[in-house]
Amino acid sequence: MDIFIQQIINGLVLGSIYALVALGYTMVYGIMGLINFAHGEVVMIGAMVALTVIKLLAGSGLPVYIVILVALIAASAVCMAVGYAIERIAYRPLRRAPKLAPLITAIGVSIVLQNLAMLVWGRNYHAFPPILPVSEHEILGATITSVQVAIVLIAALLMAALIALIDHTRLGRAMRATSENPPIAQLMGVNINQIISLTFVIGSALAAVAGLMVSANYSIAHYYMGFMLGLKAFTAAVLGGIGNIAGAVLGGILLGLIESLGAGYIGDFTGGFLGSNYQDIFAFFVLIGVLVFRPSGLIGEKVSERA
Amino acid sequence: MMGANLLEARNIAKHFGGVKALTDVSLSIRKGEIYGLIGPNGAGKTTFFNVLTGLYHPDGGELIFAGDKLKASAPHLAAKCGIARTFQNIRLFGNMSAMENVMVGRHVRTHAGVIGAVLHDSRTRREEAAIRRRAEELLHYVNIADRADDLARHLSYGDQRRLEIARALATDPKLLALDEPAAGMNGTETEGLRTLIEGIRSDGITVLLIEHDVKLVMGLCDRVAVLDYGEKICEDVPSVVQKDPKVIEAYLGGSLA
Amino acid sequence: MMTLTLESLRHDKRAAIIATALMGLALAAFPFMVGSTLGNSWLRIIDFAMLYIMLALGLNIVVGFAGLLDMGYIAFYAVGAYLYALLASPHFGLHLPIWLIIPAGAALAGLFGALLGAPTLRLRGDYLAIVTLGFGEIVRIFMNNLNSPVNITNGPQGISGIDPIQMGGITLAKPLSVLGFTVPSLHAYYYLFLALALFIVFVTIRLENSRIGRAWVAIREDEVAAKACGINTRNIKLLAFTMGASFGGVAGGLFAGFQGFVSPESFNLMESVMVLCMVVLGGMGNIPGVILGGVLLTILPEIFRHGAGPVQTAIFGKILLDPEALRMLLFGLALIVVMLYRPAGIWPSTTRRREFRGESSDVLKEGE
Known part of the structure; x- marks a missing residue:
């Protein structure tokens, strides 16, 4: 088995998930200039809801794809509601407040969601029911499962759809206008509140899908899973240039690749001194490196010192 | 007191991407004078200011300040050398x-x-x-x-x-650089400002003034330079500058009359 | 009312002396009051509150004064704690004295602060936040994994058996007897921590009202203008990182000696976030506010912890909800509610009280 190809495949799968989550961060940041610290928890809620629905329907005899579809719809609906509520309750009242105030409410929301999930689903890990028909395929000496293929394809499809939405629809134009200059957009007849709500809702729907993907890929979900995932995805968004849609996609994929290649080869690089338990470090080292040399991210606009 | 050059700018050039904001701008400010820098919008006045105060690196040319070559590498060093500035859009420490x-x-x-x-x-x-x-x-x-x-x-x-x-x-400062200090002021306030600037000069501080208010500049400055499209088109005492055909053209015969 | 009394104190010297004496007496008697009424577990919490006050004041220099959003601050606490653990425990068989370790911890943490600061100074607010957050995680991950091939940190198990704080043959781990009084260990730690916290408050106040403090605030308010005033923003920002970090290092060393045990678990991102919350929720940049934030956010989760179980039993007759989850849930809600009603913090400085971004006059907006 070719390790290099295998790590590339794993990286792509992981990266697709990061990218979906990163989109949520970057859209909110692009429009409001705010780090939605609670976004990772929305992913977790999505995973938990999807898992619960799948468990409920697993014995019902429904076809697998219907079960998954229902789970996805349920998870998306819940996450969209949660996303909408987060914005209304924790961010909207603070739009004119000092800049750090919404960061603290975001942290508060994150804590609330995490512990709410702990109350509802308990502290234990939940295993993903083995309902998916997993088949393995050989590519260039590496293995890819049908689930992984599905993850990459669905993620690509969703991202293409989102970019089309932003570039070619009225709603997308309004979103771009709002991120460019909210007061002017408002003068031009854009309902900013509505646009911001929609941004949260769309981001949350993507998060729900990502949540299902993560739990399917790793066959596991728990109340604490959103935290690190959110952190990584945010890193990906910054890596690509936060506020930039294409940047989030690129950053996500890159981060996935870096992490999985790094974990696969760090032992060789350091003569065995550092092992794959340092996997989580790459994300941050890469991030620091990129930001030091290109402070606006890979494809972010160059921001002058005065901005 | 007046006479020796406090600041000499030699062939200063600055471009942003393909846009030439300043081309070969040379001018000299004498010790103790009030020197005006005027020009239509986008003529490069503020860019010159930012080069002078170390905010931008010039792409060409050099600055001689008080006899020494100014390595305008950082704004805080410019301040240390004795160049102080104000900003077109006031930048105070609000809180x-x-x-x-x-x-x-x-x-x-x-x-x-x-x-x-x-x-x-x-x-x-x-x-x-x-x-x-x-x-x-x-x-x-x-x-x-x-x-x-x-x-x-x-x-x-x-x-x-x-x-x-x-x-x-x-x-x-040895040189006080004011970026459009009269912008947004009413007549009384502008008059007060004129008195203030004259007072500063009489205390021995050289003043560089960028201004839109041509009347203020002409009444206050000892000498004036005019920038247009990033180039200096004229530098002389106000009475001569006012009659320069190139200057009048640059302003389309507008406010200089 | 608070401000009124403070105002009158400023004018009346004798009243000020009396007030200080009363305050000192109250602070001195405080551990005995808490110990006899609420018990030793609360006394421990109070001791921790002192440590958090030190941390919050250190972070306040970086975030509150200089306006640099640091989300990995706990790393400096970790550096101080681990240094103490390594130099005064059976792990390496070293047992160096505290008067050496604590300053060394401050210095090393300060060095780490500069190390973090140097490459990140050009970054704008949110980017800085995420890089510092990454830095904090890197430090933690190294602590988690530096147990092989050479065992330095003992990995996830952490280091135990750390020497208690002792000075001149007197250990704080056992009750002290002073002039016939018996001072229990937790009380002795309280006095030590209080003294150091007061020292840090003193240093912070002195710094705030100095040339350096003004330069920090100037950078926070408008970096370009600060440069134009001749402030070497790079050095002054580095100084903020270094000073803030060194406070964290001191608190970390004390923590290790007090706790007797350190592990990477104590220095996760949530801890950084917690200290940041203390600073912002208390009132960024305002020293009394930050102290209040430190005390509140140490005590609040504990009140919820002690309340979550018994209150449920009293109402429902049994425990329906996981008390641990419930307490953090309430804590998160408290954070949200407080920020919604007091966006500038509970006790903001007078200069920042009315600071609402949208309201600040347009002439101060940036961009030329």
């Missing part, structure tokens, strides 16, 4: 009092560090007292002493302009 704003201006001429601050020894106390005294003087000087304890952002527009000048003066 500090007027007094504190001016005290910050003394930073570059004082020395107390962490250890001094913590020990509060007699040298630090003396220095701190001197900073405070000087700041009070300067607030009096620009006529806003009664607003000393107000937050900078609560000051009126005209007072904010004055505070910014006081803060710049606190750095003990």
